[in-house]
Amino acid sequence: HSTVFITSPELLEIKSSRTLANLKSTISDCSEYLIIAGCLRPMTTLCDKDMLVNDLLIYHVIKRVHSPFESFRQGLKMLGVLEKIQLHPDAFSSILCHKPERLSARVLGDLFTIHCLSDVNKVKGVDFWMGYLQDVEGGESAATLEDILVFATGSSSVPPIGFEPDPSVKFLRIKYPVGNRQLNSLELPITKTYEQFKNKMDFAISNGLRLELE
Structure with missing residues (x-):
């Protein structure tokens, strides 16, 4: 120790x-x-x-x-x-005594500041992102809310003093989601449909965390 x-x-x-x-x-x-x-x-x-x-x-x-x-x-x-x-x-x-706040779609939605290339992409990106959080909370995804937070920040719960820097979501023209733990950020792909977005999120998060365990 x-x-x-x-x-x-x-x-x-x-x-x-x-x-x-x-x-x-x-x-x-x-x-x-x-x-x-x-x-x-x-x-x-x-x-x-x-x-x-x-x-x-x-x-x-x-x-x-x-x-x-x-x-x-x-x-x-x-x-x-x-x-x-x-x-x-x-x-x-x-x-x-501090007890970590129970994660929910609302908590993660409020935690991450959203950045985007354009207003058009931002509207669709926000809808897909919030829809994905709702699906994860409802158990309709291969990932959990804790998995998303770990993927982006390395932590499975929100620290008492918060994160530094503040967590953020960026929508970019990339193939798969990327978690940058040094910046507490998620870089997410811009997709045409929600199903494409959800599949890419599940694949990247589940495989990324599985490789870490190995």
């Missing part, structure tokens, strides 16, 4: 050390950081770095946040809120 929490350049350098000499040199360069973290220790083998990395993760994830957390806890206690939370945890969970 260390790769999930590594954020500091010093920790990354220690983690990536390939020889004992390199490890000792890195530790010497960042000794002040290690002293502050309370993790400075002698290294006798390259394997010692794993224990050091674990100690640093504990420092970053637990020890560093303990003081602010305790201060926050004392503030809640003074106001009488902490006691209420402890007595009625279920009542406060919806306020204090």
